[in-house]
Each structure stands twice: as structure tokens, then as C-alpha cells.
Amino acid sequence: MNDWLQTSIEFLKGVGPQRAKLLREELGILTFHDLLSHYPFRYIDRSKYHSIRDLPMVDGFVQLKGVIIGMNESGNGRAKRLTVKFQDETGVIDLVWFQGYKYILPNLKPNVPIQVFGKPKQYSSSWNIPHPEIIPMAQVDPNLGWQPVYSSTEKLTAAGLHSRGIQKLIITLLQQLQVQQLPETLPASLLNELQLLNNRTAISAIHNPSNVQLAQKARARFKLEELLHLQLELLLRKQISMQRTAGHVVSEVGDAFHHFYENHLPFPLTNAQKKVLKEIRKDIGSGMQMNRLLQGDVGSGKTVVALLTMLMGIGSGLQGALMAPTEILANQHYIGLQELLKDTDIRIALLTGSTKKAARKVIHEALLNGELHLLIGTHALLEDIVQFKNLGIVVIDEQHRFGVAQRARLWKKNTTPPHVLVMTATPIPRTLAMTFYGDLDVSVIDELPPGRKPITTQHRFEKDRLVVFGFIKREIELGRQVYIVYPLIQESESMDYANLMDGYESITRVFPLPDYRVSIVHGKMKPEAKDYEMQLFVEGKTQIMVATTVIEVGVNVPNASIMIIESAERFGLSQLHQLRGRVGRGAEQSYCILMSGDKLSKDTKKRLSTMVRTNDGFEISEVDLELRGPGDIMGTQQSGELDLKIADLVKDGPLVALARDKARELLAKDPRLELPDHLYLRMEAVKRLKDKPNWAEIS
Ligand code: ADP
Ligand code: MG
Numbered sequence: 001m002n003d004w005l006q007t008s009i010e011f012l013k014g015v016g017p018q019r020a021k022l023l024r025e026e027l028g029i030l031t032f033h034d035l036l037s038h039y040p041f042r043y044i045d046r047s048k049y050h051s052i053r054d055l056p057m058v059d060g061f062v063q064l065k066g067v068i069i070g071m072n073e074s075g076n077g078r079a080k081r082l083t084v085k086f087q088d089e090t091g092v093i094d095l096v097w098f099q100g101y102k103y104i105l106p107n108l109k110p111n112v113p114i115q116v117f118g119k120p121k122q123y124s125s126s127w128n129i130p131h132p133e134i135i136p137m138a139q140v141d142p143n144l145g146w147q148p149v150y151s152s153t154e155k156l157t158a159a160g161l162h163s164r165g166i167q168k169l170i171i172t173l174l175q176q177l178q179v180q181q182l183p184e185t186l187p188a189s190l191l192n193e194l195q196l197l198n199n200r201t202a203i204s205a206i207h208n209p210s211n212v213q214l215a216q217k218a219r220a221r222f223k224l225e226e227l228l229h230l231q232l233e234l235l236l237r238k239q240i241s242m243q244r245t246a247g248h249v250v251s252e253v254g255d256a257f258h259h260f261y262e263n264h265l266p267f268p269l270t271n272a273q274k275k276v277l278k279e280i281r282k283d284i285g286s287g288m289q290m291n292r293l294l295q296g297d298v299g300s301g302k303t304v305v306a307l308l309t310m311l312m313g314i315g316s317g318l319q320g321a322l323m324a325p326t327e328i329l330a331n332q333h334y335i336g337l338q339e340l341l342k343d344t345d346i347r348i349a350l351l352t353g354s355t356k357k358a359a360r361k362v363i364h365e366a367l368l369n370g371e372l373h374l375l376i377g378t379h380a381l382l383e384d385i386v387q388f389k390n391l392g393i394v395v396i397d398e399q400h401r402f403g404v405a406q407r408a409r410l411w412k413k414n415t416t417p418p419h420v421l422v423m424t425a426t427p428i429p430r431t432l433a434m435t436f437y438g439d440l441d442v443s444v445i446d447e448l449p450p451g452r453k454p455i456t457t458q459h460r461f462e463k464d465r466l467v468v469f470g471f472i473k474r475e476i477e478l479g480r481q482v483y484i485v486y487p488l489i490q491e492s493e494s495m496d497y498a499n500l501m502d503g504y505e506s507i508t509r510v511f512p513l514p515d516y517r518v519s520i521v522h523g524k525m526k527p528e529a530k531d532y533e534m535q536l537f538v539e540g541k542t543q544i545m546v547a548t549t550v551i552e553v554g555v556n557v558p559n560a561s562i563m564i565i566e567s568a569e570r571f572g573l574s575q576l577h578q579l580r581g582r583v584g585r586g587a588e589q590s591y592c593i594l595m596s597g598d599k600l601s602k603d604t605k606k607r608l609s610t611m612v613r614t615n616d617g618f619e620i621s622e623v624d625l626e627l628r629g630p631g632d633i634m635g636t637q638q639s640g641e642l643d644l645k646i647a648d649l650v651k652d653g654p655l656v657a658l659a660r661d662k663a664r665e666l667l668a669k670d671p672r673l674e675l676p677d678h679l680y681l682r683m684e685a686v687k688r689l690k691d692k693p694n695w696a697e698i699s
Contacts, residue, residue: 005032006032022159044061051091055093068084068110107135112136229681292421295445302445303336321394323378324397329397363375457593482563533545563583
């Protein structure tokens with residue numbers, strides 16, 4: 001790439017060392033090239049305004065016109081904040097700054113018309129706009145048409161680099177660009193064939209469009225380019241993984257499996273479980289290393305598949321390890337598996353952060369001399385000191401919480417890399433799975449064990465509360481138990497805590513002793529206290545469990561048949577689905593009730609109605625994907641595993657398909673991308689394959 005593009009951003013006029021540091025840390029922008037590829041995520045029509053009254057119904061950014069009618073600074077030190085009362089013809093809303101608002105004070109004059117631009121947020125029942133952009137109306141250019149909007153962060157905003165600040169830098173850069181050589185990064189043949197804008201035209205059009213059509217054309221070019229890189233990467237990875245790593249050969253199903261299957265398996269397997277086991281059996285018998293992703297909704301019975309897989313390994317003299325993301329979950333797996341294996345001679349142990357030193361030492365030794373067959377644990381299992389005699393099968397539950405580096409450590413535990421089964425209850429649509437897990441093969445359990453009654457889900461409002469309480473009372477009289485869950489979001493942790501406590505108090509008033517007993521569990525409690533309360537509920541000594549999302553994973557109380565989710569509008573779809581999965585585990589009809597306020601945005605309505613409509617995790621994940629985008633869902637925005645800057649795997653479906661076709665054609669013509677016209681494609685592919693190793697190659 002050319003030198004000018006690689007110039008450090010620090011040397012751009014208006015940046016300097018401090019802003020450069022912020023741009024690097026907050027947005028990963030290091031060079032001129034990086035800044036030019038910080039594309040606007042939308043354009044707003046600067047001639048249109050929203051009204052304050054309608055804000056709860058609008059998603060995303062809004063532009064308002066009005067005056068300041070009051071100002072108030074409160075708190076001090078880090079808790080310092082500035083609240084500004086802003087009014088238009090339809091209502092009043094608070095504009096809030098938490099830090100670094102000094103630079104904005106000169107613009108805050110009462111009764112002078114201003115333009116406000118920002119993203120409204122809801123805090124319990126009221127709305128405000130944190131860190132908005134503000135311009136006096138007198139300075140608003142009436143001819144301004146489409147204004148690009150850039151993503152920024154709180155820290156950048158505090159340093160004057162909100163969307164508009166970033167735009168200023170980019171305009172400076174575009175001026176310099178006019179006298180620079182700029183290489184074309186797409187093959188000329190492709191530009192011609194698809195009639196795409198060239199690189200230079202597209203860059204200025206995307207940041208500074210004379211009209212929206214041109215901006216769209218520029219976006220299409222960059223999206224296609226990005227998707228083409230991705231598809232080339234996937235195809236090349238596939239080529240590489242055809243030459244797979246040799247793995248332990250599990251040549252027969254073995255005695256350990258048969259003995260358990262015939263004597264101790266408490267239920268017949270579902271057809272879906274059997275199908276998946278056959279796929280696994282084929283993998284581990286092939287002589288090549290298995291890398292398989294097992295998807296199955298909450299409660300579909302993945303654990304027993306994991307166990308049976310590990311038993312096949314044990315039959316061939318291999319050891320197995322099952323790794324879970326949290327201690328609660330590891331514990332639950334341990335207790336469950338121990339119960340299943342209690343009349344067998346399979347030896348099993350639990351290793352987590354809280355395993356005592358002496359017990360640890362015993363486990364380490366038993367692993368090394370082969371006395372232990374199965375190890376269940378958390379990250380603690382990855383530590384170098386944990387060595388096996390012959391680790392052969394690794395099962396990772398809820399993989400997306402493990403990073404690449406952590407996975408890599410598993411490979412050090414034996415000379416031949418273990419077979420890997422990754423399990424997830426967060427269903428991922430197929431295109432996404434392909435993209436995220438590169439060369440993993442995918443199995444799906446698409447059937448629940450028989451006899452489960454579908455959970456009935458309803459959406460209720462504050463005015464229905466008495467009816468809901470009456471319903472809870474009746475169910476408790478029938479001997480059932482109830483979860484009541486409150487949101488906990490870090491941004492407003494103390495407020496959430498207050499809500500939870502308020503809720504707890506009113507619940508204990510409506511459900512008083514001695515007829516009713518209420519447990520409470522939240523993040524601020526000591527682990528022992530949490531366990532104690534949890535245990536009371538598990539044993540049925542309390543009928544109601546008031547909790548924050550700490551119960552999202554890990555609790556299994558078949559007698560609990562009602563899940564009430566408070567402020568349901570504040571939960572994401574997959575979280576709601578996971579929470580709902582806590583009930584419906586016993587023989588009784590179960591219910592999930594979503595409580596919410598009255599004013600709901602379009603997205604929120606869609607989330608809640610989707611929950612009411614379906615119990616199908618796959619369907620829910622499709623809607624979730626549509627609403628949130630893939631990066632957010634996979635929690636990879638920070639870890640940068642999926643590096644899509646502009647394309648959207650869901651919304652740009654046709655472009656994804658086009659990119660795939662073109663990638664295939666390119667590789668058919670030039671399998672190693674050696675033609676001069678493919679130089680930039682090759683450079684990018686090499687970088688990607690190096691940055692993100694294949695599963696099978698991690699070492
Ligand atoms: P998940 O896929 O969410 O990890 P689990 O493995 O925890 O699900 O299984 C949920 C429950 O279903 C467990 O109590 C398990 O014993 C039970 N289960 C699993 N498979 C079957 C089956 N084939 N028939 C009946 N119950 C089953
Ligand atoms: Mg599970």
C-alpha cells in the first residue's frame with residue numbers, strides 16, 4: 001500500500017499525540033488509511049427534525065430543534081454530571097454529560113435556538129440524551145443536505161471527536177488525497193464487469209456525497225470488496241483444511257460407551273441426538289482430528305451427547321475434558337455427570353478456580369497417571385500445570401465466551417491435538433456459523449426430548465400487575481415455584497440495584513410470611529450467600545426467587561414453572577430466550593411473563609412479540625440477527641474476530657452471494673492469487689490467514 005496511506009494519524013492536522021492515542025484505543029484507527037475506512041454508518045437529512053414527544057418510538061439517532069430552559073451541574077469527581085433541560089414545541093428532555101463537557105459550555109445559552117443531535121436512552125421510566133452534539137441554529141448551514149454520521153465513543157466525544165469532529169478530520173484528509181497517488185485495490189476486470197466506482201471516487205463519495213445515490217454506490221463497492229475478502233478467506237481456509245491434521249483414531253465405539261448406553265442411560269436418545277452421535281463417531285474414527293460445532297436449543301440435551309462422545313474416547317484409552325464458561329455451569333455439569341456415572345467405574349473430577357490446593361494436586365497427579373478419565377472445569381483447566389496422560393476429547397460448552405488464545409492452549413496438552421466438540425445453545429444461522437467458525441463442521445440437535453410442554457409466553461404491562469400477582473398466587477398454591485428477574489446493566493448499576501430492592505420489598509409485601517418465602521440473588525452478594533439462597537430455592541424451601549440475570553445460566557429447578565421478567569424491554573432477545581429456558585423443565589405447563597412499560601420502540605415491540613410468538617431458538621436468533629447485527633450477537637465487537645466494517649451479513653444477503661460467486665471464479669482462474677491484477681486481494685488474504693489461524697492449526 002502506498003506510504004501516504006500508512007502515515008500515522010498523529011500527523012494529520014487537528015489530531016496530535018493525545019487525540020491519536022484516543023483514536024487508536026477507542027476505534028483502532030492508527031493511520032490515514034484507517035481513518036478513511038472509518039465509514040459513516042448512515043447519513044441524515046439535515047433539513048428534518050424529530051419531536052421530543054415521539055422519541056420513545058424512534059430507534060437510533062435523532063435531530064431536534066429547540067431551546068435550553070435550564071441547566072444543572074451535580075456530583076463531583078468522577079460522578080460529576082451536567083444536566084440540561086431542552087425543550088421543543090412538543091416536550092422537554094434532559095441532555096446529559098458525565099465528563100469532559102467543558103468544551104461545550106460556551107454553546108449552552110438559555111433561550112437561544114439550538115440543534116441537538118444524539119441517541120436517546122431510557123433510564124428506568126425517563127428518557128435522556130447522553131453526550132449529544134449541539135450547534136446554535138444560527139450556525140446551521142441551511143444548504144447542508146446529507147450529513148454523514150460516524151460512530152464515536154464517550155471518550156472521543158469528550159475530546160471533541162464526536163461524529164462531526166471526525167467528519168472534520170476526514171474532510172482534511174480528503175483534501176490531501178486529491179494530490180496523492182491512490183492504488184486501486186479491486187481487480188480491474190471486476191470493476192468493469194460490475195460497474196463499480198473506482199477506489200478514489202468511492203472514498204470521496206462515501207464521506208462527502210453530493211447525493212444519496214452516489215453514497216449508496218460507494219457503499220456497495222466497499223461492501224462488495226469487504227465481502228470478497230471474507231469469501232476468499234473462507235475458500236482458502238477450506239482448501240487448507242482439506243489437508244487436515246491427523247488425530248487420535250477412535251476405531252470402535254468401545255466398552256465404556258456400550259456399558260453406559262445399555263445400563264445407565266436414563267432415557268432413550270432422541271433421533272436428533274442419535275444423528276449427531278453418528279456424525280461425531282464418523283469424525284473421530286476417521287484418523288483426522290475432529291472440529292465440530294454442536295448447536296442445540298436450551299434443553300435439547302447436548303450434555304449427554306458430550307458425555308457419550310467422551311465415553312467413546314475413554315474406550316480407546318483417551319481422557320476427556322469438558323470446559324464451561326462459568327463456575328456455576330461447571331459445577332452443574334459435574335453434579336449431573338457424576339450422578340449419571342455413579343454406578344460405573346469412570347473416574348471424574350471437577351477443577352475450577354475455587355478448587356483447594358490440596359485437591360488440585362491430587363487431580364493433577366491422577367490426570368497424569370491416567371487414573372482420572374474425565375475432567376470437568378472452567379478456564380482453570382487451561383493452565384499449563386494441568387497435564388494429561390492422554391487427552392483425546394475436549395468438549396467446550398458455550399464456546400463463544402472462549403477466545404482464540406484460550407483455545408490454543410488446549411493444543412499444548414498432548415502431542416496429537418485432541419478432538420474438539422464445541423457446544424452452543426445460542427443458535428447461529430448457517431451463513432454466520434460458516435463465517436465465524438471457518439472450518440468447523442456443524443451438527444444440529446433440532447428436536448427437544450419428548451414430553452416437554454411448550455412454554456406459554458405473554459406480554460403484560462404495569463396496569464396488569466395485580467392480575468399477574470393473582471396468577472402467581474394460584475400457581476404457588478398448586479405447589480409451583482416462580483422466578484422474578486430484574487435487569488442489570490452496568491451503565492446504571494446502582495439504579496438497577498435500587499429497582500431490584502424495591503421489587504424485592506414489594507414482592508415480600510404481596511407475598512408475606514409465613515405463607516410465602518422469597519429468595520433473593522444478585523451480583524453484589526457474597527458467593528456463599530448466593531449459593532445459600534439458591535439452595536433454598538432448589539430444595540423448594542422458598543417459592544419465589546427474585547434475581548438479576550445471574551440465574552441466566554446454570555440453575556435447573558424443574559419445579560419452577562413461572563418466569564416473570566421485569567423491564568423486559570431492557571433485555572436482548574437471546575437473553576430473554578435463555579431466561580425463559582429456566583422454566584419448562586418439568587412436567588407442568590410453564591409460563592413466561594414479560595413485564596414492560598407502555599412506551600416501546602419498534603425494535604422492542606418486535607423483540608417482545610417474537611418471544612410471545614415462538615419458542616424456537618433458531619427463529620429467535622434470526623430475528624435477533626436482523627435487529628442487532630452479527631458482531632453484536634457474537635460479542636465479537638471488542639475482540640474483533642469478525643471484522644466487517646461496512647457490509648452486513650444479513651441485510652446484504654444478495655451481495656454476500658455475489659461475493660461468493662466472484663471469489664469462486666477468481667480462485668478457479670488463479671488459485672493462489674498470483675496475477676498482478678490480484679495483488680491486493682492476495683495481500684489481504686495472506687494477512688487474514690495469518691491473523692486468524694484455522695482451528696486445526698492452532699498451536
Ligand atoms: P442443553 O442442551 O441445554 O445443555 P441438557 O443437556 O442440560 O440440555 O438437557 C436438558 C435436560 O433434558 C436434562 O435434564 C437431560 O437429562 C434431559 N434429556 C436429555 N436428553 C434427553 C432425552 N433424550 N430424553 C429425555 N430427557 C433428556
Ligand atoms: Mg447445556
